Amino acid sequence: MEKKEAMEMENPLGVMTFSDQIPTSFSSSSVFDMSYEGEKGSLGFMDLLGIQDFSPSLFDLFHAPSVPPPPPTPSSTLPDTSEVLNFPATPNSSSISSSSTEAVNDEQQQTKPAEEEEDEKAKKQSKPKKKKEKRQREPRFAFVTKSEVDHLEDGYRWRKYGQKAVKNSPFPRSYYRCTSASCGVKKRVERSSDDPTTVVTTYEGQHTHPSPVMPRRSVAGISLDSGNFAASTTSFTMPMHITQSHYHQQQQHSYFQNLPPSLNFMSSTISPSSFLQERRFCTSTPSLIRDHGLLQDIVPSVMRKEE
DNA sequence: CGATTTTGACCAGCGC
């Protein structure tokens, strides 16, 4: 798969890496490692943040001091990290790495929504698709969580549609699809062979509907109210203000300034207000920070596809 | 009985 993605990578994108240790439904001390994958390539810039040793909240995550970032690496010399999850250096740290073809490759994205569904269907059915046009994947967002259970509760309902043995890993990879009719979001779940205590979950696509299951006050008995983890059922959830602070932090470190234009979207295209606006767009009650409990709650709009 | 999971088969893409 790496190969495939590498092939699809035309514009290297950044790899967002956050780190945190947060309480989740699956573990009282979950390592949180997220990776937003992209087809056009990725660049480890967020992981350069080296964020670690955070208090158990995403909010803190974006405010905690970070270690000095390593010198920016030219995208051209970066390895293919489309599937790399940037495991944290420390046991308690984790990372969110992101890269998305779609994030930057908007044009193709724009034309996707309606026609893509059909395209995908056709693909699956008879697959008489043209070779030239490789399948454009949805933005993918992966994270690593220290958990004993493979399938983590994230507020949505999933139907397992496949399972495959993973090369060089004793653990199988499971494929899930959102059960909602019009929602084509998929996710892969696999246990890390390096660290069997961690689960790698990769989301692909955007939910086109609100979370059908939204236990907002607690997850598996773990209340989230006490912390800043204001939004909800899953570690994916991120309050608006966090997103904003995230932006600021990035600005402070000026990581993006050293990135190629295609990677510089965070500093050049996104402003705090744009984040806010996006959030408002997603929520009817901005002040209350409504989340759907998934990607859409954490991934900036520019990294997602607009409907 | 409908929804979900399991699992073998199938297909596409890729490297050799």
Place this chain on the structure above:
DNA sequence: GCGCTGGTCAAAATCG
């Protein structure tokens, strides 16, 4: 062309 691998399909089994 062949083999490998990731991803998906779909029938059967299982679950609630």
